[in-house]
Amino acid sequence: MKRTLYITACLLSGAALLIATPAARAATVDVEAAKTLFDDNECSKCHSVDKTKKGPSLKKIAQKYKGKADAEAALLKHLKSGAKVKLEDGSQEDHKIIEAKDEGQIKNLIHWMLSL
Numbered sequence: 753m754k755r756t757l758y759i760t761a762c763l764l765s766g767a768a769l770l771i772a773t774p775a776a777r778a779a780t781v782d783v784e785a786a787k788t789l790f791d792d793n794e795c796s797k798c799h800s801v802d803k804t805k806k807g808p809s810l811k812k813i814a815q816k817y818k819g820k821a822d823a824e825a826a827l828l829k830h831l832k833s834g835a836k837v838k839l840e841d842g843s844q845e846d847h848k849i850i851e852a853k854d855e856g857q858i859k860n861l862i863h864w865m866l867s868l
Contacts, residue, residue, distance in 0.1 A: 795848075801868060813865060823862075824863070827866075831858055
C-alpha cells in the first residue's frame, strides 16, 4: 500500500513538473541581464525587438522557433558559431559571435528572445 502511494505521488509530481515547465522557464528569465547582454554585444545594430532592421526582429525569430524542441540548441549554436547569415537585403555576412562570461548568460538571452 505504501509503495503504491509512493509511486502515485511520484507520478503526480512528475506530471506537475511537465505541466509547469514552460511557465517555470519563463519565470527564470532575467530580462535585465538579457537586455544588457544584447546591448553589450551591439545586437541592436542589426536587430530590434519588433522591427526588421538589417536582420529580423527578435519577435520574428521567436515566431520562427516557436514550438520547436531544438530551438534553444539551434539558437545557441547560431550565436556561438559566427556562421553566415542572409540579411534582409539579400547580402550575406558572418554573424557576430556573442561574447559572454558563460553559456548561461547566452541561454538567458535566448529564453528572453523566445519569450517575446
